[in-house]
Amino acid sequence: MALNNGSEHHAPYWRESFNPPGDERDEAWAGGDPLLGFTFDGDTPPDPPRYLVKHLVPAEGVAMLGGQSGAGKTFTLIDLAVCGARGAPFFGRRIVEPFGTLIFAAEGAGTLPGRIEAARGVKADGKRLPIAWMGAVPNLADFEEVKALQPKIRAIDERMREEFGVRLGLIGIDTLAAAFALKDENDAAEAQQALRHLRMLGDPIGALVMPVHHYGKTEETGLRGSSAYRGGADAVLSVLADRNQVTGEVNERSLNLAKSRSGEEGPVAAFSLRFVQLGIDEDGDAFGACVVEPALDAPPPSTRKAPVRDPAAIVALKGxxxxxxxxxxxxxxxxxxxxxxxxxxxxxxxxxxxxxRRYASGEIDSDKAANTVRQALKRGLAACTKHGFRTGVWGGEEWLWKA
Structure with missing residues (x-):
């Protein structure tokens, strides 16, 4: 190979080494542009992201709606459907265009009529809305079942356009676990297949698919099962709450954007659930459903600093x-x-x-336990002035009192 002295241009070494010379090389390249499919910086201007809800919910793809049991996930999905139908703000965020919603209610289908009626009674003056649902949901893990749903989804889209003048923009799945007969939620391959099937439902009409999914035992674990659910989703909305697992009492509900491919992640707003009476049953008791009430003026609970817990020595000292x-x-x-x-x-x-008696040393050996307790009391007394106490020595005694 001739040396390049700068007087003429030579092909890079790798091209001469890995491509046949002469006519054979020309024929190889004749099969197509080798750069086809690649984009170079500056060739394509960036497009703004498309949203259903500005800076919160993308216009298409898959957005997971996760949270612990009882936090209010389904109520949040219904609130999004009602706000979307009216074009009214959702948790203070702008609805880009009004849209219709289809919900595959694989669990809790019997509660949907009441929940939707309560929400539209409060937020839509009781008017009929472009919201539809299916209770007998087929196994969405089955490719053929998903294909069979596609023409039905198109028909629902057409009816919403004709009757309400809006497109079908949101497809909810409540819940992912109930709609997909998965053998193992932790299996990444099954999770990826589920995500592909979810996209098959929404992509043909350009709709967003929002599966409702449970969190693990604690909110810190995030979406239950494989990390592929979070990794493959375009967005993750999380509904968080402080739930007492013994009594079932739930407080401090909030909506948060846990993942976004194009927006800023973080807390959105606190909210509460308000009971709305729909009627009286045969026993004379009121029945109804809850509706979401965002608290836009209050800081989300997830942004509030948790109270600092007293050290164990101080807790024992106070008691x-x-x-x-x-x-x-x-x-x-x-x-x-x-x-x-x-x-x-x-x-x-x-x-x-x-x-x-109050301080648990954790030591089995009695001498070590006694020494551990002595040291803990010493630490507690040294720090007690920061916790509302005063100490002093007189009359041969060390005294302790409240400031």
Whole structure:
């Protein structure tokens, strides 16, 4: 191969080495442009992202709606459907264009009529809305079943355009686990196949598919099962709440954007569920359903700082102090000065037995346990002034009292 002295242009070494010379090489390239399918910077101007709800819900693809049981996921889906039908803001975010919604209710289908009626009664003056649903949902893990649904989805889209003047823009799946007979939620291959089938439902008409999915045992685990659900989704909305698993009590609900390919992620707003009466049953009892009420003026619970927990030594010290005050508290002069103020206090020796009982050392060996407790009490006394206590030594005793 001739050296390139700069006087003439030579093909790069890799091209001469890996492509046949002369006519054979020309015939090889004749099969098509080798750069076909590649885009170079500057060739294509960026397009703005398309949304159903501005900066929150994409116009098409797959957006997961996740959360723990009882947090309000289905109510949130219905609220999105009602806001979308009216073109009214959803959690304060603009609906780009009004749209219709189809819900595949693989679980809880019997509750949908009441929930939708309650929501449209509060937010749409009771008017009929472009919302449809199916209760007997086929197995969406079956490719043929998904194909069979495609013409039905097109027919629903056509009816919504004719009757309401809007397109079918949102397809909800409630829930992913109930609609897909998955063998293993943790299997990445099954998760990827489920995502492909979800896109098959929405892509032919340009609709967004929003499957409702449960979170794991805690909200920190995110969407239950394989990480492919989050990785393959275009967006993830999370409905969070503080739920007491024993009593079922739920507080501090909030909507959050946990993932977005084009928008800023983070908390959206707090919300509550308000019961709306729909009628009276045969026993004279009221029945109805809940509707979502966003709290746009309040900071989302997920942005609030969790209260700082007291160290274990302080917790034990506070409990021991309260117990000792009830049994042994005395009115004494501060620092023994009879001209000074009188306070109600106890000695450290009086709280020591109760502190020992309350502080769990975790040690099996009794000597080690006793030493651990002594050190914990020492730490607690050293830090107690930061927790509303005062200490002082007089009359041969160390005293402790509330500031």
């Amino acid at each position: 021991a102090f309260d117990e000792a005050m009830m049994n042994d508290g005395r009115d004494v002069f501060v620092m023994g000065d009879t001209s000074g103020p009188i306070i109600r206090a106890v000695t450290v020796e009086q709280i020591r037995p109760e502190f020992r």
